[in-house]
Amino acid sequence: MTAPASAPLGSGAMFDPIAHHYDLLNRLMTLGLDQRWRDRLVAALGVQSGLIADIAVGTADVAIRAAQMYPGLSVVGVDPSGQMLAVGQEKLMAHKLAQRVQLKLGIAEALPLIDASVLGAVTAFGLRNFSDRARGLAEMRRITKSGGKVAALEIGRPSGPLAPVIAVYTRLFVPVLGALISGPKQYRYLVDSAAAFPKAREVVAMFEAAGLVDVSATVLGLGAVHLFVGRVP
Numbered sequence: 731m732t733a734p735a736s737a738p739l740g741s742g743a744m745f746d747p748i749a750h751h752y753d754l755l756n757r758l759m760t761l762g763l764d765q766r767w768r769d770r771l772v773a774a775l776g777v778q779s780g781l782i783a784d785i786a787v788g789t790a791d792v793a794i795r796a797a798q799m800y801p802g803l804s805v806v807g808v809d810p811s812g813q814m815l816a817v818g819q820e821k822l823m824a825h826k827l828a829q830r831v832q833l834k835l836g837i838a839e840a841l842p843l844i845d846a847s848v849l850g851a852v853t854a855f856g857l858r859n860f861s862d863r864a865r866g867l868a869e870m871r872r873i874t875k876s877g878g879k880v881a882a883l884e885i886g887r888p889s890g891p892l893a894p895v896i897a898v899y900t901r902l903f904v905p906v907l908g909a910l911i912s913g914p915k916q917y918r919y920l921v922d923s924a925a926a927f928p929k930a931r932e933v934v935a936m937f938e939a940a941g942l943v944d945v946s947a948t949v950l951g952l953g954a955v956h957l958f959v960g961r962v963p
């Protein structure tokens with residue numbers, strides 16, 4: 731399946747045709763580190779029982795990790811890509827987690843969840859794809875109870891002595907790998923959108939503008955990834 735020519739980059743329609751390769755590509759591109767980063771994201775909420783939300787849930791990797799880490803936790807996941815959700819639903823069945831993880835079609839900018847209905851909200855590699863990041867963060871804040879946390883994992887800009895090595899890896903190897911397994915367009919987008927993504931301090935400001943407090947940014951994977959966390963006052 732190929733994406734319709736009009737599929738907006740980063741949209742659910744762009745992810746539909748790559749849904750079946752998505753997990754494999756993630757593991758290969760991040761050298762298997764992505765699951766560890768997802769664990770950090772889930773742990774950052776500090777919630778071990780009750781309901782949390784995973785926005786841009788995709789193939790449900792974060793939701794599955796969350797449910798496996800904490801048996802008392804339930805997750806509601808939202809994503810506009812029907813195909814990513816279909817792959818996620820198959821995985822939930824295989825892991826016998828379909829009772830605890832519910833997947834819904836929807837977009838971050840208009841979440842199909844009521845105010846203060848979850849104890850925390852996460853998004854992994856989703857923020858970059860929101861068509862309106864400020865609105866998406868405001869929505870994540872709206873659905874989260876007072877005192878709960880909103881957390882995002884996103885590709886960063888590596889710094890330090892290994893930065894050139896990581897840059898070569900992400901600019902050359904990743905798109906070639908992506909193009910071979912999937913299509914060149916989608917994975918060119920991955921590299922371009924990561925390069926265009928705001929710097930960490932700008933994302934922190936975005937969290938604050940969404941009304942979140944005590945906002946922090948933590949560097950993971952030698953700067954390849956950032957973890958942002960804010961609290962709903």
Ligand SMILES: C[S@@+](CC[C@H](N)C(=O)[O-])C[C@H]1O[C@@H](n2cnc3c(N)ncnc32)[C@H](O)[C@@H]1O
Pocket residue numbers: 740741742743745756785786787788789790791792808809810811814836837838839853854855856859860861862
């Ligand atoms: C890079 S994938 C991340 C999937 C998953 N969170 C993970 O960790 O693997 C980005 C996801 O964002 C979704 N997406 C695109 N536009 C969105 C929007 N406006 N609101 C919510 N999700 C969106 C895509 O359908 C895709 O599943």
